[in-house]
Amino acid sequence: NAGVTQTPKFQVLKTGQSMTLQCAQDMNHEYMSWYRQDPGMGLRLIHYSVGAGITDQGEVPNGYNVSRSTTEDFPLRLLSAAPSQTSVYFCASRLTTDHGYTFGSGTRLTVV
């Protein structure tokens, strides 16, 4: 099915561990982005990409890395997990013009 696929859906990490949240889309969307959403709060942009090989920081990039080697994939890496990174992470993609974003179902991350 066409859409944005995020894995895993749930993850528990210990402080200091690293991991990669996966995001893949099969709609040939140029724009991809990662958001985090904390309880009762809105979305905050972590990193985004406007095409393969091009990434840029959002408003809360510290502690996260991204890469975009293909159009389809946009993984988010947590370098050294901290309890403050406990959140729900959403990946979203979009064509360049005149379309809304398609969101994944989210990854619920708990750092203990």
Next chain:
Amino acid sequence: DAKTTQPTSMDCAEGRAANLPCNHSTISGNEYVYWYRQIHSQGPQYIIHGLKNNETNEMASLIITEDRKSSTLILPHATLRDTAVYYCIVRVATGFQKLVFGTGTRLLVSP
């Protein structure tokens, strides 16, 4: 980006039309009105967008006033599954769009 104002909450009976208003009095000429919704614990879902003409798709209709300072999202026959927080956002259509969801309108559809 133009600021938007929405009511905090609304109620609607199942099967009736839900009309969700949004004010965006500072909207610029090249900015579109986008609507998203977020059902509890799910990812946000794009609903519809428009520039100045009324728009309709399989999910909803969007009515934009002639002066473009306000709009209304219409769910013609609301169901229980339409219970969600609805967000109105104003953005230019091209280029990367950083999504900033305000508080939105919490729509409760009841039997």
